[in-house]
Amino acid sequence: MTTQPEIHRDVPAWKDMRTAAIGTGAFADAESGAFYLQETCETLRAEGFEAVVGPMDGSTWGTYRLQTWSDGSPAFLMEPAGGPDDLRAYEQAGFEIAELHVSATATPGSRGFEDKVPGVSVENWNGKDPEALLAGAHALVMEGFRSTPFFTPVPQTMFLERYGPLLAHADPRFILRAVDKDGTLCGLTLAFPDPMRQGAIVLKTYVGTVPGAGRAMADRIHALSGELGFSEVVHALMRSGIASEAQSRKFGGTVFRRYALMGRLL
Structure with missing residues (x-):
């Protein structure tokens, strides 16, 4: 062994x-x-x-x-x-x-989904106050994944410890928030340029409490990837049979790995 x-x-x-x-x-x-x-x-x-x-x-x-x-x-x-x-x-x-x-790969470029969710707007993180960003994300993630098998709720402090280092080296343009018409946070996306798979943006995590919010954020990631010259967007580690896998297909995702x-x- x-x-x-x-x-x-x-x-x-x-x-x-x-x-x-x-x-x-x-x-x-x-x-x-x-x-x-x-x-x-x-x-x-x-x-x-x-x-x-x-x-x-x-x-x-x-x-x-x-x-x-x-x-x-x-x-x-x-x-x-x-x-x-x-x-x-x-x-x-x-x-x-x-x-x-599964993990899948898709070509960059908008599919036109971002403007099709009434009352929801997508904004890039400004790179400031990462603890506040993650504090808001914590509640979304705990709610969004609570019914996922083997998921265990964790306190906010542990959540910040896990994601804080990732944000410290992130490109804020690929960290997105979705907000409703009242300015209330209703979605978060974490994506990053990959140092191992050259030319790739990895769409690692996205969660939304409003139908379509995740798709709108994913569309922004694909659009920005194309604008900045990346060659692919990796839809990372999706559980088969749930919404993220179906969303990947809407973006033309092609599976390249199964787990x-x-x-x-x-």
């Missing part, structure tokens, strides 16, 4: 069962990885757990998922990596896919 995964025993339930998670790592080969996973499952069963998922470092706030398919294109910043034999190790240990996720969170009943 190349990297010993950590075992997390306090994680959100899967299928309403007492669940543990096997953290991220990289197995030296499928056989040794499967042996480790089997032994770990036996240990957790003896402790009274009913299900195991992995790889996941505790919750969706940590690194999770493994790659199941790739078109061979370069990685992007914050993309799950792992080892080439991890998927086979999980499969040989009796795990099945618990969740599917899975694996699960096993004990």
Whole structure:
């Protein structure tokens, strides 16, 4: 085994069962990885757990998922990596896919969506007072993702600690707020130029409380990417079957990577 995964025993339930998670790592080969996973499952069963998922470092706030398919294109910043034999190790240990996720790429340029949400306007962050920006975003994210499997609410202080460093190096033009006619925050988007996948803007997170707000912000990101000469917009790490994947298709997104969170009943 190349990297010993950590075992997390306090994680959100899967299928309403007492669940543990096997953290991220990289197995030296499928056989040794499967042996480790089997032994770990036996240990957790003896402790009274009913299900195991992995790889996941505790919750969706940590690194999770493994790659199941790739078109061979370069990685992007914050993309799950792992080892080439991890998927086979999980499969040989009796795990099945618990969740599917995808990343897609789309060409820059507006699709004309920004002006089609009445009462909502999109504005760029001015680069000032990042704590105030993130404080407003915290409430949006906690509400917008609360029904997402394995999502765990976190206090505002932890949210600021996680996203503060990202904002410190961000291009404010790609940090967007959506506000309603009263000036109330109703959406936030975090995107950034990628230092690994050259020429790409990564659309990492967007959330909106008003229908269409997310699409309007995404349209601004695509428009700005074209204006500034970027070659692609990466729609990063979308859970299959939810709104973000459908939105990606509206922008002509083409999937270039697939990922899975694996699960096993004990």
